Amino acid sequence: MSKKLNISTSLEVYENLQELASEDFLLMEHAVKARSRAYAPYSEFAVGCAILLENNEIVTGNNQENAAYPSGLCAERVALFYAGSQYPGVPVKKMVLTAGPMSSDFFKPVPPCGACRQVISEYEKRQENGIEIYFMGTGGKVVRASSMESLLPLSFDKNYL
Incomplete structure (x- = not known):
């Protein structure tokens, strides 16, 4: 007999950027600037990302499209891969x-x-620790997830390989 598995998550919603803590507001300003430099001539949908590292370095990224669509990269991966290679x-x-x-x-x-x-x-x-994730459109409400687990329950990892 099967059993039902319920998965729930909890996210915080801020009405606007001004409700964020000063560190988070500053980080979002970096993301906004990164978004302005996105290369998105095909989708015309620009994404900016800023990452705060444990050593207080801020790394940014933006989406980089390519006519061969699978060859482009999202802003999040650009920033994470740069952080991983440089730090x-x-x-x-x-x-x-x-x-x-x-x-x-x-x-x-x-x-x-x-x-x-x-x-x-x-x-x-x-890194055996969650990453806080804040996301918004070009303005308006900002959503905060305490970690990726809040957005991706039952994730696939090396334990399945």
């Missing part, structure tokens, strides 16, 4: 994201895509 072994404390169309405002919070969720999950497991 090996330094844990990631926080990640913030801003995303939306290049030509208009977008006030719906945009979470990481599935591929990025998997990569972030791998970083969390490797």
Whole structure:
């Protein structure tokens, strides 16, 4: 006989950037600046990401598209891979994201895509500590997840290999 498995999550929602702690507000400003430098000529959907490392370094990334769509990278992975290559072994404390169309405002919070969720999950497991994730559109509400586990329950990891 089967049993039902219930999975729930809890996220925090801030009405706007001004409700964030000063450190998180500053980090989001870095993400907004990174978003302005995104290369998104095909989707015209720009994403900016800023990561705060345990050593207080801030690393940014933005989406980089390519005419061969699978060859592009999302902002989250650009930032994480850069952090991993330049600061090996330094844990990631926080990640913030801003995303939306290049030509208009977008006030719906945009979470990481599935591929990025998997990569972030791998970083969390490797550092044995959660990564706070904040995400928003181009403005408006900001959502906070205490870790990727809140956004990706039952994640796939090396224990399945």
